[in-house]
Amino acid sequence: MMMSEYPLWASLPASVLLIAGGVLALIGSAGLLRLPNFYARMHGPTMGNTLGLGCVLLASMLVASAQGERLVFQELLIAVFVVLTSPITALLLMQAALYRDRMERRTASTE
Amino acid sequence: MNMVLTWAVSFALIGFALGMACAVIRLLRGPAAHDRILALDALYVNGMLLILTLGIRFGSRVYFDIALLMALFGFVGSAAMAKFLLRGEVIEP
Numbered sequence: 001m002m003m004s005e006y007p008l009w010a011s012l013p014a015s016v017l018l019i020a021g022g023v024l025a026l027i028g029s030a031g032l033l034r035l036p037n038f039y040a041r042m043h044g045p046t047m048g049n050t051l052g053l054g055c056v057l058l059a060s061m062l063v064a065s066a067q068g069e070r071l072v073f074q075e076l077l078i079a080v081f082v083v084l085t086s087p088i089t090a091l092l093l094m095q096a097a098l099y100r101d102r103m104e105r106r107t108a109s110t111e
Numbered sequence: 112m113n114m115v116l117t118w119a120v121s122f123a124l125i126g127f128a129l130g131m132a133c134a135v136i137r138l139l140r141g142p143a144a145h146d147r148i149l150a151l152d153a154l155y156v157n158g159m160l161l162i163l164t165l166g167i168r169f170g171s172r173v174y175f176d177i178a179l180l181m182a183l184f185g186f187v188g189s190a191a192m193a194k195f196l197l198r199g200e201v202i203e204p
Contacts, residue, residue, distance in 0.1 A: 007126055009117040018122070018196060026126040026129055026133075028153070029129070029134055029171075032133055033133040038146055052160060060163050060166060063170075078179055079133070081186075086186075092189075093193045093196075094188055096193050099196075
């Protein structure tokens with residue numbers, strides 16, 4: 001299956017969505033690298049990567065629909081799963097970071 | 112006109128690879144343990160995006176299943192590691 005067979009209505013929006021997804025994911029990961037402390041770094045991956053994932057999933061749905069000549073929406077499974085689970089991970093990590101910082105401060109103040 | 116899709120796929124692949132590189136640098140450098148777990152989380156999400164983009168590139172549906180499995184096991188791993196940092200054990204009696 002070569003890529004030159006897709007019709008224009010699928011390949012053009014898919015290209016725009018792919019570029020947007022790449023830029024968003026890169027911004028999220030660069031935020032992970034560059035922001036000063038952990039509580040600021042939390043925001044980069046959780047928002048940038050989730051937005052990038054949405055863009056790439058939409059592009060994948062478009063291309064798969066054009067390729068199979070029917071509606072393909074299994075990608076919604078990944079979208080629903082990630083939207084459900086990424087806040088849970090973020091909450092757990094944030095709780096862990098708060099707890100560990102608090103313990104560290106308590107041990108530092110008693111010494 | 113369909114060259115546009117090829118170039119967009121290449122651009123997106125480069126973007127995700129750079130994102131994974133950022134996450135790996137943070138994973139190696141990160142001052143605390145929760146920084147490293149956050150970097151691992153970003154790493155698996157970027158890898159899943161890479162696999163999905165490769166699926167668009169090669170026009171195969173197998174890559175979708177791989178991406179779904181990566182989402183499932185990545186979440187389980189990140190949640191387990193965060194729980195371990197929080198409590199000291201993963202499954203409490």
